[in-house]
Amino acid sequence: MSNEVIRYGIIGCGGIANTHAEALQQIKGAQLVGVSGCSAEEPVSFAKKFGIKSFDSTDLLLQSKKIDAVTICTPSGYHASIAISAAEHKKHAVVEKPLSLTAESAKRVVEAFKNNKVKGSVISQLRFSEEIRKAKQIISSGRLGKIIMTNLNMKYYRSQEYYDSGKWRGTWALDGGGAMMNQGIHGIDMLLFLIGETKNIYGYIRTLTHKIEVEDNAVAVIEFKDGSLGTITASTSMNPAQNKTIEINGTKGTILIEEDRICRLYIENEEDYTADDITMGDSPASHIIKATGHIKQLTDFTQALLEGREPYVSLEDGMRAVDLITSVYSSSKTNEIFNK
Ligand SMILES: NC(=O)c1ccc[n+]([C@@H]2O[C@H](COP(=O)([O-])OP(=O)(O)OC[C@H]3O[C@@H](n4cnc5c(N)ncnc54)[C@H](O)[C@@H]3O)[C@@H](O)[C@H]2O)c1
Structure with missing residues (x-):
């Protein structure tokens, strides 16, 4: 080299x-x-x-x-x-x-x-967004107190034409999953980055509005290793789509992240913060990737x-996201809670 x-x-x-x-x-x-x-x-x-x-x-x-x-x-x-x-x-x-x-x-x-x-x-x-790193710093420094609850919502839209645009899309063999494995993995990775590893996972996946093998809607209930609880919703059926949000509640405060920015921050004994130009909903075409x-x-x-x-970002980070998602898939199949 x-x-x-x-x-x-x-x-x-x-x-x-x-x-x-x-x-x-x-x-x-x-x-x-x-x-x-x-x-x-x-x-x-x-x-x-x-x-x-x-x-x-x-x-x-x-x-x-x-x-x-x-x-x-x-x-x-x-x-x-x-x-x-x-x-x-x-x-x-x-x-x-x-x-x-x-x-x-x-x-x-x-x-x-x-x-x-x-x-x-x-x-x-x-993980390279300055606002996401700032959110992590706020959580790790204890400013929100002990974390109690995290809700990740990813209500996106993908048309049938999107899935039909490549033979691999929407298949178990090559896409490996839908709303969670393809689109939702970004939010799930952010959840693992901000809160940490999971202990118990329970989930449902369903294919409700597209002609595809994989799920277009998923929900999961999670207990994290730190004892806090969380939910994940992921969809590619919502038209109009909404921006991704993560709300994290601790004993001393709450942070709300929309896409990759902090849009609200309430902390005991600190001045409230609200971003002044909160974005409109995600447009159906907004999955075009910015570089x-x-x-x-x-x-x-x-x-x-x-x-x-x-x-x-390590390969292990990537492994943890895949592990969480495939645990939701397995749980949906067997109706069991997956222990990590
Ligand atoms: N990070 C992101 O935001 C983001 C966004 C879009 C896609 N992706 C990921 O990128 C990957 C590709 O997505 P895409 O939208 O570019 O798909 P695409 O279908 O547009 O492109 C896939 C390319 O891989 C080629 N290919 C297929 N099999 C191959 C093989 N065995 N060896 C070498 N080349 C092969 C295809 O011919 C095509 O050129 C997916 O895994 C997707 O999850 C990530």
């Missing part, structure tokens, strides 16, 4: 790969070298657009000595196997969310990176490799 620059390859060349390419081309210390897709022909136009090499296959990209690290932007069901292969080829990797589709395969990914002494991270762009979070996370990963430190 060159000491001054990390040379990247992107695996997969669809929607989110464009965000990765745009981000990597503006990060100091990162150099985007090439791309691979599901055939030799597929990445050619993507490669031309970004002025990079088109690899005929992912195997050839992973064998290239001109690449130090990869970002994995394929359908979710391929994340774990490609990440393991990347680690075995001694490539560092940033894996798009979700890290994998099962807790077991997530564990295999973590072990592959450890055994091959390469670094990995999973995309979790909200800001990816730029921050890929910058952190690049710096981590250059400095020889661990990245801010």
Whole structure:
């Protein structure tokens, strides 16, 4: 590996790969070298657009000595196997969310990176929001007192056309789940970041408004390891959609987060805070991804490799989110409470 620059390859060349390419081309210390897709022909136009090499296959990209690290932007069901292969080829990797589709395969990914002494991270762009970090600081410093209750609501909209736009979407084999595993994972990861690990999980998932295999509506009841309680709702059936909210209540105060910003903060003996321009509801098209979070996370990963430190988001973080979601799925199937 060159000491001054990390040379990247992107695996997969669809929607989110464009965000990765745009981000990597503006990060100091990162150099985007090439791309691979599901055939030799597929990445050619993507490669031309970004002025990079088109690899005929992912195997050839992973064998290239001109690449130090990869970002994995394929359908979710391929994340774990490609990440393991990347680690075995001694490539560092940033894996798009979700890290994998099962807790077991997530564990295999973590072990592959450890055994091959390469670094990995999973995309979790909200952890790079300054407001979310501020919220974490408020909670960790005890300003809300002991945490009692957390409610995460993710009432989104995706059309049937969205699910029909790619053969992998809405399937158990390649999407791995719906409202929770695909869209809701961002909020679930934020919940784990802000409150911590879970102890007991109970949930229901249902497919209510789309022709898809996976769930478009889910609810879960959670007991966290700190003894606090929580609920999660996730949907892709709500038209008009609403912004994601997380309300956290402690013995001394309450914080309300909307999308990635604090919109209300009430703390005993402190002045109340209300954001002055609380956003309107999420429009049906607003799942278009802004690159800001990816730029921050890929910058952190690049710096981590250059400095020889661990990245801010670990593969274990990705594993915990997958574990929580698959526990909700298992609970819905068996009607059992899942103990961690
Ligand atoms: N972090 C975020 O906010 C965010 C947003 C959107 C998508 N994603 C994630 O990114 C991933 C891709 O989503 P997308 O919307 O870009 O999908 P997409 O269908 O637009 O693109 C997937 C790409 O992967 C390629 N591909 C398929 N199988 C492959 C294989 N075996 N090897 C190499 N390439 C392969 C496809 O040909 C296509 O180019 C999903 O896992 C999704 O969850 C994350």
